[in-house]
Amino acid sequence: MNESGFVLRSPWYERSREGLDLRSPVARRPLIQMYDNPDFVARLLEDPADSLEFGEDDVWTYPVPVIPPPTGSTRVRLSTSRLVKSHLRKLYQPVHERFYVVVVEIFCDVPGLPRAGSHREISVGFRMRRMHTSLTAKGRPARRVAADLVAAMAKEQGIQTRVTASDVRDVWWADAAWRRQFEEDHKLELAEIDCHSDYQQWLKSPKGTGRWRTLRDAGDPVREGEVEEIIPMWKLPVRAVDAECAEEAGPKGPESRSLWFGVIPTYSGEHWLAPQPGGRPSLIQQKLDDRGIFEIECVVTQPREGCPPLTWVSAPSEPFRLADPMDPQGTKNRTVTIKLPDLRRLAARAGEKQGPGGVRVITPPGSQLKVNPFKGIPGSGAGRVGTGAAICTFAIELFFIVAFFLFLLFLPIVILAFQLWWLLALRFCIPPQVGFSAMADFVGTAGLGALSATQRAEFNIAMGMEFGDFAVGDRTPDWVDSLNAAKNPDNTLVFADKDLAKAVVKGTDPLDTVQPAALPHEMSPDDPLCKVPAGP
Structure with missing residues (x-):
């Protein structure tokens, strides 16, 4: 790394909360923060440390079949499934009233790691990387390992499960110590399974289309004009509570920090053509779905006149998966009211002349489905396709x-x-x-x-x-x-x-029904760069 370059760390308030030194491996990760209101950017600018704590619902879960208790008259009698929790972070959709940002702090890469607030020439963004797991195995060993894996997770959480046929790719989550023990207990089955994980980058072409490409894959080179998508980040001002202190402290106070944030996309309308093995036709797939495991890397870019820009990359954030829009743990956070027509x-409207508004349905020629609805549900061959429009x-x-x-x-x-x-x-x-x-x-x-x-x-x-x-x-x-x-x-x-x-x-x-309790906020610590006010 260039001696006048940069290093990236988690923001100061996270290091203060967790008691982390700048050299700690955990401090190298950008921080993912959660909010429950669309005005989250205003709250972030007011005080970036004031975000919501992640709770029990904010980890990935796997539904497993259970046998309802034979006695009792509570709701539990009706439930035939329970949720087994993993240690993998879960991000919800905006429709679930959840919003996320990534925050990183930048330091100069010289002895002492001075804060980089004075650097105005740099730009900062982040890229999302996807972990893609491919699985090759006969059906029975894969199903047995997946079922045992979920059962072991459930047992650890006190849940008695039925036999399940979970997808091993869906439950192979990252808890190294626990997984090592599982691997030792299932050596024979795992020997029959070839499980391989790759990291992928999202590339954009000059035509605006995109695709996931496996990193360091010689058989899948970057095509002409393709560039990795970098989502912009913005520099955070001194938080409002420290504004007066910042003026007094001068260039060595809070103003000397270089804090940046970016909004994490949890959904996308983009699709891509995913190649299939064995020469099979490519499949149209979503860019962001609830199957992939994602990480975020923040990137600092410094332009150079007449030369390619210099870049510095952070360590990956904690991995996460994305909830789908119909995730029940997410939809319970938001009420949607629909009033039936009166x-x-x-x-009364039927007695008036109709206006032009309404649902306009155009039936193309040769596309009119003709059936007599007064004869009940039509049987086979009872309908006709009309020629009229x-x-x-x-x-x-x-x-x-x-x-x-x-x-x-x-x-x-x-x-x-x-x-x-x-x-x-x-x-x-x-x-x-x-x-x-x-x-x-x-x-x-x-x-x-x-x-x-x-x-x-x-x-x-x-x-x-x-x-x-x-x-x-x-x-x-x-x-x-x-x-x-x-x-x-x-x-x-x-x-x-x-x-x-x-x-x-x-x-x-x-x-x-249970009214949701107010979500707890992360502690907003005092800024160590501000003067401590004298006592009375």
Whole structure:
């Protein structure tokens, strides 16, 4: 490294919190910081040390099948899976109300590592590197190792699992000491598995397309015009709490620091053509997905007139994976409210001349699907493809009404057909008067079939359906009837188990939800470069 070059370290406040020396290997890593609000940049500029602590939900987990307890009437009776935690960091999506930045501090690479705040000619960015694991093995050894690996992780966390067929690539996480012991216990199976990990860089072409390229792969050279994507970073000002101190301290105070931050992308609309072995056609894959393991390296660039610029690279950040948008641990952080269309207002609108707005549907020639909907679900060959073309405009409310009706129609079918009782615990409605606790106790004693007419009506409303306005004497099966008639594969009644019925009622109680607690903040230490105020 050039004697007048630079070295990169974790920011001063992280070293202060953890008691790290500049020479510590841990201090060489850039710091990933988490926020729970879109105004995170304003908070970062105010005080970069004021971020959120990573908690139990911020590590990668693997769902494993478990046998629900045979007794008890809590939500646990409905759950057929549990989450096994790893030591790998997990970053969520903005739709989950989570935002992330990487922060690094720059020092001059001369004895004593002086702070580099005076250097204005440098630019700083970061690159994301992906760890790609390829696996070659016969199916049985790979499945056995993966299942044993997950089972061992679950056992360490007190979770009793069923047999599982996890993907070994998905669970081969980095905990060196623990993994060495596992490797020793599974020598024979691992000998049949060829598992190889490569680090990849994201290259951008002059045409704007991109691809992951394996580093140091002679068979996959960098093509003409391709450059690695560098995401820009910005220099952080002196934090607001230290502004007055910075003026008094002068060039040796907080102003002498060179702190930089960049926003970590946790999603991307970009795709690329991933080559496949054996001459098979390439596959279109996402640039950023929930399968890869990523690391961040910060890069300092110093231009030189007439010569290529000089660059200095930090050690990699801690590795992490990205949550997918439908990750349940992420979606629970954000409430989305959808109000159904008001049928009275739509009826009033129907009496007026229609405006141009709505959903415009264009049917190309030879693409019209013709079927008579009044004959029920059409059988094989009953439909026709029409030759005509049409342009229709529908009120968007009409689409939503039909879509929600189909949801209500098929939700019971899916739950009953596949016996996915835990789905009932993922939704709830608020009926007018029902006391869930009293109803749950009653069901736990007498069963669902003993509900009174009033209780039955309230229970159906809690399940999202109103049966009270049907014709007198209409005994169309409702939720109570359907659950009472549900049978196990061995033809026994599922809800003859009154505790299980009680668990279903409890699982739909809106008062049984947990309001998320405020997330703890990282400690914001006093700046050691500021003068300590004198006591009174």
